[in-house]
Amino acid sequence: MAKCEKNLRKIEEEQHSFINSLPLNSHIKVRLNNQDIICKIIEIRPDPFYKKEETPSESSYEYYIHYLGFDRRYDHWIKYKDIIETKVPNEEIKKLEISQKNSEEEFHNDENDGWNEKQILEHEEATKVRTIEEIVFGENRCRTWYFSPFPEKNHGIKTLYFCEFCLYFFTYQDELIRHMETNCPNKYPPGNEIYRDDGKISMFEVDGKSQHIYCEHLSYLSKLFLDHKTLENDVRPFLFYILTEYDKFGYHFVGYFSKAKNSENNLSCILILPFHQRKGYGKFLIDFSYLLSKQEQKYGTPERPLSDLGFSTYFDYWTQKICETLRKWEGNSISINQIAEKTQIKPDDIEYVMLELHLLIKNKKDNGDESDIIISDKKILEELEKRTGKRGYPLHPEKLIWTPYKED
Numbered sequence: 001m002a003k004c005e006k007n008l009r010k011i012e013e014e015q016h017s018f019i020n021s022l023p024l025n026s027h028i029k030v031r032l033n034n035q036d037i038i039c040k041i042i043e044i045r046p047d048p049f050y051k052k053e054e055t056p057s058e059s060s061y062e063y064y065i066h067y068l069g070f071d072r073r074y075d076h077w078i079k080y081k082d083i084i085e086t087k088v089p090n091e092e093i094k095k096l097e098i099s100q101k102n103s104e105e106e107f108h109n110d111e112n113d114g115w116n117e118k119q120i121l122e123h124e125e126a127t128k129v130r131t132i133e134e135i136v137f138g139e140n141r142c143r144t145w146y147f148s149p150f151p152e153k154n155h156g157i158k159t160l161y162f163c164e165f166c167l168y169f170f171t172y173q174d175e176l177i178r179h180m181e182t183n184c185p186n187k188y189p190p191g192n193e194i195y196r197d198d199g200k201i202s203m204f205e206v207d208g209k210s211q212h213i214y215c216e217h218l219s220y221l222s223k224l225f226l227d228h229k230t231l232e233n234d235v236r237p238f239l240f241y242i243l244t245e246y247d248k249f250g251y252h253f254v255g256y257f258s259k260a261k262n263s264e265n266n267l268s269c270i271l272i273l274p275f276h277q278r279k280g281y282g283k284f285l286i287d288f289s290y291l292l293s294k295q296e297q298k299y300g301t302p303e304r305p306l307s308d309l310g311f312s313t314y315f316d317y318w319t320q321k322i323c324e325t326l327r328k329w330e331g332n333s334i335s336i337n338q339i340a341e342k343t344q345i346k347p348d349d350i351e352y353v354m355l356e357l358h359l360l361i362k363n364k365k366d367n368g369d370e371s372d373i374i375i376s377d378k379k380i381l382e383e384l385e386k387r388t389g390k391r392g393y394p395l396h397p398e399k400l401i402w403t404p405y406k407e408d
Contacts, residue, residue, distance in 0.1 A: 029085035039065040073145035138164040140275040148223035167217035187250025189242040194402040204242040208235035266300030283392025301346040316388035323381040
């Protein structure tokens, strides 16, 4: 029997022990931002304040819920008192599903691209409940978004404490304090510094083969905030490019991207920790990956599938670079390949974005030939750039000190 089917049977068996609870997989309504939202119950556990000598009821349990139409990062445990309605008519559920289908994003990105239905079900079942509720990272504390396959001894705890320099993690704050005072060997990532600006950021290249413990811990950390990746943690085939903010105390981890060695893709996975987002760092890391592609004298493209946030950041980045190139172009005409030479973006990605933005029109002639018409009206280009938000943190190519990786 498939692993997914075994897990489902186990859950059904466990459900029988939750006497008088709301049914697993049933729909309820919960208040969110002053709106009543339809949710699905995907896990149940006893309320820690429930007195065992009392007869159990619906209020004796806590319920792990998923808001229909929302990303899984919003899933969380609630108490029975937080529920507005315990039964939702099927008509309302079907109406919501139709509404969601009609209001899909204009630019489609399938996070499960390449996965069959069985793989998707197994992934969702194995990762449906977060193992860690929150992390403390340096001076920051934040709620986690997704399941991460930490060692089993770390499962089910509320807070995990991370060293922001070596990425070791602890279940108690006192352990972290002792580690910081006596055991942490470095105040920077265990790799080669390849970029530093004059302000506050620095980039390190770390080899997953020679620094596998650091990179495995990074993988655990990143999966708390990334949902679409598989659960394997073999970091040896990858290089990790670590973004840090530096001060007199050391080089503080901010985010990273990974890249498979000798791959045609210039980026495999990308993450900026939630408390460092909205600083332009995501676009900076993407820009940095294309700078490396330029050094390698090839076009770059990210590994698919992308997460929802990753896709959104990439689309905005591509839009900015394409529009900027068209605005500054002084010739009479320009081709997709010429844009690629200016940006290092793979021509297929450029064509996709320009078609979505209606900057590229496929013109069929009477003789059956096809020609491309590129729209380069500056007002249109400027308006499209405004929609993408602020530009990334500034990148200074002259400050890169790096040679492309070669297998020994």
